[in-house]
Amino acid sequence: MGRGLPKQAPLPGVKRIVAVASGKGGVGKSTTAVNLALAIAANDPKVSVGLLDADIHGPSIPMLMNLSGNPEVTKDNLLRPLVNYGIACMSMGFLIGDSQPVIWRGLMVMSALEKMLKQVSWGPLDYLLVDLPPGTGDVHLSLCQHVPLSGAVIVSTPQDLALIDARRAAEMFRKVGVPVIGMVVNMSGFQCPNCHHQTHIFGESETAKQLGLDVLGEIPLHISIRESSDRGKPIVLLLPGGAEALAYVHTASKVVKCLERMASS
Numbered sequence: 159m160g161r162g163l164p165k166q167a168p169l170p171g172v173k174r175i176v177a178v179a180s181g182k183g184g185v186g187k188s189t190t191a192v193n194l195a196l197a198i199a200a201n202d203p204k205v206s207v208g209l210l211d212a213d214i215h216g217p218s219i220p221m222l223m224n225l226s227g228n229p230e231v232t233k234d235n236l237l238r239p240l241v242n243y244g245i246a247c248m249s250m251g252f253l254i255g256d257s258q259p260v261i262w263r264g265l266m267v268m269s270a271l272e273k274m275l276k277q278v279s280w281g282p283l284d285y286l287l288v289d290l291p292p293g294t295g296d297v298h299l300s301l302c303q304h305v306p307l308s309g310a311v312i313v314s315t316p317q318d319l320a321l322i323d324a325r326r327a328a329e330m331f332r333k334v335g336v337p338v339i340g341m342v343v344n345m346s347g348f349q350c351p352n353c354h355h356q357t358h359i360f361g362e363s364e365t366a367k368q369l370g371l372d373v374l375g376e377i378p379l380h381i382s383i384r385e386s387s388d389r390g391k392p393i394v395l396l397l398p399g400g401a402e403a404l405a406y407v408h409t410a411s412k413v414v415k416c417l418e419r420m421a422s423s
């Protein structure tokens with residue numbers, strides 16, 4: 159529950175809601191959200207996971223999860239999430255056409271988010287991951303106001319320009335009393351496929367630690383992550399034993415452990 163916010167009602171049947179946020183766009187937040195959702199589910203087959211694409215203007219989840227079509231309406235007049243790879247998903251992309259721009263702002267955007275939270279038959283879910291748009295705008299505050307968040311995961315690449323905005327995102331969550339679980343450092347290193355030399359194109363993860371955030375995991379910059387995303391078969395599923403998938407699997411188990419520790423303290 160947000161310290162600075164009135165008590166929010168939980169979503170029926172949803173145990174934990176976790177925001178996945180970034181300061182800047184293009185740092186790999188949606189890719190991380192999708193692979194974390196799949197890795198949390200892969201780490202424990204008893205666990206059920208959902209994914210809410212809260213990027214109203216630029217929904218990515220339909221493509222990343224290879225999902226399309228319109229959600230059915232249940233007899234209780236709720237939208238039924240679309241499911242692929244065992245993950246229940248909801249996205250603005252399912253409610254509008256592929257190429258249609260969403261030209262809403264302000265209240266309309268917030269009301270779309272509220273609908274995708276509260277008028278969807280989410281439960282039962284152990285974890286609902288919310289892939290937020292970049293920045294710290296209306297959608298972020300609206301999410302914090304509408305539902306109790308168990309925590310926020312910040313995704314950033316390790317260069318100063320992205321980290322400055324990541325710090326802002328983390329501060330926003332702290333201000334509204336949402337615990338920041340830590341940071342996933344994406345594109346943390348690149349290994350040349352020919353000579354195997356390791357280059358830190360975007361800098362070292364040390365800088366992330368200086369922000370006072372726990373580093374939950376470091377995901378390498380690798381063509382297989384981009385290719386698998388474009389194919390709609392995330393790397394955690396496509397090459398499950400590979401180094402890139404394992405980076406997500408380890409990050410996911412750290413996220414879950416942190417959430418459990420926070421819940422019991």
Ligand code: ADP
Binds near residue numbers: 187345383384385
């Ligand atoms: P955001 O949600 O922050 O805007 P995306 O998840 O859409 O970013 O990723 C932006 C682009 O970077 C996509 O083409 C994605 O496939 C690619 N990408 C993300 N993470 C990695 C990575 N670790 N290695 C290679 N490509 C990546």
